[in-house]
Amino acid sequence: LRFLCYANDGIDQHMIWLIGLKNIFARQLPNMPKEYIVRLVMDRSHKSMMVIRHNNVVGGITYRPYTSQKFGEIAFCAITGDEQVKGYGTRLMNHLKQHARDVDGLTHFLTYADNNAVGYFIKQGFTKEITFEKERWHGYIKDYDGGILMEYKIDPKLPYTD
Template identity: 40%
Template sequence: MYQTNEISNQHSKTTEPTKRKHEIIGFRLDEPGFNPYEPKMLLKLLMAKDLFQAELPRMPKDYITRLVFNPHHETIMLFEYPQPPKVSPLVGGICFRKFPEVKLIEIAFCAVSGAKKYVGHGAYLMNHLKEYIKAQGYADICTYADNSAIEYFQKQGFSMKVAIPEETWLGRVKHYEGAKFMHCPLYNGVNYITLNQQIRQQRELLLKYVGIEPQLPQDSLDKVTSLAFAQKFSNSKIKLSPPEEIARCCKAAEAAAYVEAGKEYAMSFLNPMPVAEYCSVVGNDLQLIVQKSKEGFYRTKYIFREHVKSILERCESYNGEKAEISLKAKQLVDGLIANFEKYYEKNCGVDGVEDVE
C-alpha cells in the first residue's frame, strides 16, 4: 500500500531529536488485498490534499482533490516528528503519475509547508522519489513549473531543454498555461540520496587543494573527477552562500521590515494575523521576518523574495484579490522587496536606515 523510511535529525534544537519519515501512498487498486478504505491511508492523503491546497493557491481545490485521490497518481510525503499540538506533521509532498508504457513520470504537485521551506525538505523528497522510480526502470521525469518553482526544479536537475521525443509526453502530460515544461533525465550510475553528501565532501577537497602544489594525490583526483561527472549527471548547479552574503541578505531583510512597519498599510501585518482575516496554515508577518533575519534564515535574495510573496499569495487565496486586506498585502510585499534591494545594494542594516532614507 505504501512504503516508509525514517531517519533522525541529531541537530534538532528541541530536546527530543526530530524524526523524518517519508511514505509513498497511492490507490493501488490492482494490488491483491488492497483496501481503499484504510483509515490511516485516507487520513494521510487528506493531509497531502490540504498541504497542496494551502501552498498552491492558484490551483483549483477540486482539481487537487481529484488528482491526489486518483488511482493513477501516487504521493511521496515527508512527515516530521514531534510537532506542537494541532500542527500537521506533514511538511512536504510530491504528487506524481507513472506512464509505464514509456517509462515516464509526471509531477503534478510539489510543495513544502510554508514554515518548513528552504531547509532541504524539497530536495530530500525529490531525491527519494528519483531512487524509488529509478528502481522500477523509469528514466525520465517531467513537469510544468510556474515561475516561482523554476529555480527549485533547476536545482533538482530539471531543464527547459527537453531531451525526450514529443510523442513520448504529448497527450499524456497535463499542460498548464503560463508554466514552463521541464525535464529531468535519471542516471543509473548516480545515487541521488547520497549525491549531495558526496558533492559536499568533494567540494571541500576542491577548496582545500585549489592552487596548492604539488598536484592532488591520485585518490583525491579520482574523487574530484567523480564530482565533475556527478554534477554533469545531476544537471544542477550547487550554490552555497558565503557567510558575508547571508549576513548582507539578513541585514537588508531586517531593515526592510523595520521601514515597512511604519507604513499605515502594514499595521495588520505587524503580528500574526487572526484566522478570520488571513489563512490559518501560514504564519508570516513582519515580526517573523525580523526574527528570521536574526536567525540567518535569508541565505539568498531569492529566499527573502519568495518568503514575503507568500504573504500576498495567502491573503489573495483566503480573501480574494479585491479584498482590502489583499490590497494592503500587495503594498506591503512591494515595499518589502523594494526596500530589501535598497539596503542590500548599500550593504547596511537597521543602523543605516536613516542614512539611506
C-alpha cells in the first residue's frame, strides 16, 4: 500500500492515477458536476494525495495548497465504494496532514464538508468552529452553500504516520 501525492505534472503514470481518482470522485460525489471534478483534479495548482494498492487507486484527497497563506483547501475526498470503512480514509488523511506540514509548510486545512461526511471529518479532528483568522483565508476560498465549512489545525510536531 502506498500513499503518494502528485499534481498534474505530465508524467504518464501520475496522469493514469489522477484519472482513476477523478472516476472515484465522480461516482462517490454524485452531486458534484463531473466537469468541475475533472477541472480541479487536473488543475496544476491542485495536488492529490492518493492511496495506491497493486498499482490501482483506491481513493484520495484533492486539495489546493495556498502556500503564501499557509493553508490548504480540501476540494474532494473519497474512497472507492467497496473499500470504505476499512480505515483507508483515516490513513489517507494522516498522510495528507504530514505532507501538508512537511512539504507544503501549511498550518491549517479548510473544507466544505458534505452533510453526510461531517462525521468522518470530526473523527479526523476537524471542527465546525473556525479559529483560523478570516484575513488569512477570506478571498481565497469561495462561499459555497452545499456544505459545512470545517477547519483542521495541523499539529507542528506530531508524527502523523509511521
